[in-house]
Amino acid sequence: MKTDTIAAIATALTPSGIGIIRISGQDAMDIIDRIYKSKNNDKLLSKVKSHTIHYGYIFDGEEMIDEVMVLIMRAPNSYTKEDTVEIDCHGGVFVMKRILETVLKHGARPAEPGEFTKRAFLNGRIDLSQAESVIDIINSKNEYALNSSLSQLKGSVKNDIIQNREKIIHEIAFIETALDDPEHISLDGFPEKLNNIVNGILDEITTLIKSADNGKIIKEGIKTAIVGKPNAGKSSLLNILVGEERAIVTDIEGTTRDTLEENINLNGISLNIIDTAGIRHTEDVVEKIGVDKAKDCIERADLVIYVIDSSKDLDGNDFAIIEQIKDKKAIVLLNKSDLSSKTGVEDVKKYINKPIILISAKEETGINDLENTIKNMFFNGEISFNDEVMITNVRHKNALIDAKESLELVVNSIQNGLPEDFFSIDLMNAYESLGTIIGEALEEDLVNEIFSKFCMGK
Numbered sequence: 001m002k003t004d005t006i007a008a009i010a011t012a013l014t015p016s017g018i019g020i021i022r023i024s025g026q027d028a029m030d031i032i033d034r035i036y037k038s039k040n041n042d043k044l045l046s047k048v049k050s051h052t053i054h055y056g057y058i059f060d061g062e063e064m065i066d067e068v069m070v071l072i073m074r075a076p077n078s079y080t081k082e083d084t085v086e087i088d089c090h091g092g093v094f095v096m097k098r099i100l101e102t103v104l105k106h107g108a109r110p111a112e113p114g115e116f117t118k119r120a121f122l123n124g125r126i127d128l129s130q131a132e133s134v135i136d137i138i139n140s141k142n143e144y145a146l147n148s149s150l151s152q153l154k155g156s157v158k159n160d161i162i163q164n165r166e167k168i169i170h171e172i173a174f175i176e177t178a179l180d181d182p183e184h185i186s187l188d189g190f191p192e193k194l195n196n197i198v199n200g201i202l203d204e205i206t207t208l209i210k211s212a213d214n215g216k217i218i219k220e221g222i223k224t225a226i227v228g229k230p231n232a233g234k235s236s237l238l239n240i241l242v243g244e245e246r247a248i249v250t251d252i253e254g255t256t257r258d259t260l261e262e263n264i265n266l267n268g269i270s271l272n273i274i275d276t277a278g279i280r281h282t283e284d285v286v287e288k289i290g291v292d293k294a295k296d297c298i299e300r301a302d303l304v305i306y307v308i309d310s311s312k313d314l315d316g317n318d319f320a321i322i323e324q325i326k327d328k329k330a331i332v333l334l335n336k337s338d339l340s341s342k343t344g345v346e347d348v349k350k351y352i353n354k355p356i357i358l359i360s361a362k363e364e365t366g367i368n369d370l371e372n373t374i375k376n377m378f379f380n381g382e383i384s385f386n387d388e389v390m391i392t393n394v395r396h397k398n399a400l401i402d403a404k405e406s407l408e409l410v411v412n413s414i415q416n417g418l419p420e421d422f423f424s425i426d427l428m429n430a431y432e433s434l435g436t437i438i439g440e441a442l443e444e445d446l447v448n449e450i451f452s453k454f455c456m457g458k
């Protein structure tokens, strides 16, 4: 049977020793040939024997992504009974995601949840009850992933998608109603009007696709709060982190209007600094970030960076913050280590059992220690973020690309003067692709509502 080629991360998305990216389908071997190089670049995996494993590297064009072992299994001797390639890579979520993206770029599409199992069933590898039990597990996991990804989807992105879907369904409903009732509803001049509307939607979707690349659609990263008393050096620290040559900075509007999340990529680990608005504007706005404000940030954070001015003694405000972070993943920074110290490591240790690092934001010392500490916490699994979300981001991007392609077909049909019912097929495809991003629970209601609106005037 001729099928397209699917790919997914097959292992748990937690930091672990190895991760596996699985590719299944007729192009699996071609795809691996495009992205794999052996040590001496002298091997084509499409030519090797089935059930053999090969050491080498995954490349995206010129860029080497990871050192890997690749397992080759030819149809029908694989789980799906299709040609299957498994790439064993290093287990970091970033690496796994990068490799998956590379595989997708070179010809696979992301597997739907349960799709490998569905293929195993369709190809007669497992029976229905086996397939169902696997799919049940996957679905429950997927529901969780969908919920969490929905909750991570930026409000504005979600609204954009909802509004564009509404525009699309409105046009579909109009076409269908007009075709049903040509006596009362005329389609004269409609193609030109639709052309403008679809082009408008295409522009917006193109922007969303671009923003998917820099992580602006979904806030994927470790929610990090930088807290401490006024003048401890929070904004100086943030400026250093942001200004690091290796840091990539993007401003992300927060989900609430008054907060701004800043995304910092520290050596491959993505931090979303929450409430930087509160930190950044402390100089010009009268309000300094106080203990109350810190409390809110601490609650929302996966990781707290607590900055202490080591040239001063600890006081009641510090003890209040210490109390709030005692059950959180946190790192204590003794800042201003260039000045003579009033608060040392031992003084802090008495009150709190967290990593303590001496830094000077002024002289930019200790920053490497901070970065390494964060990195270690991440790779040891002490801090994490919702990694399902990253994959969903890849899926979302693909759904946007699908929607875009469908809308381009609508524009083509209009330009070629095709009949209106051609438009609605592709419009519906675009509508459905967008729906997979936001969850489709509302769809039927929305369709009913809109149809009922049209029909009332009849």
Ligand code: GDP
Binding pocket: 228, 229, 230, 231, 232, 233, 234, 235, 236, 237, 279, 282, 335, 336, 337, 338, 339, 359, 360, 361, 362, 363
């Ligand atoms: P925030 O209120 O916690 O954001 O603190 P700021 O980052 O605005 O810093 C408060 C003051 O401390 C500023 O005048 C900084 O220049 C100064 N400062 C920050 N870090 C250091 C440091 O490591 N050493 C010294 N000597 N001064 C610092």
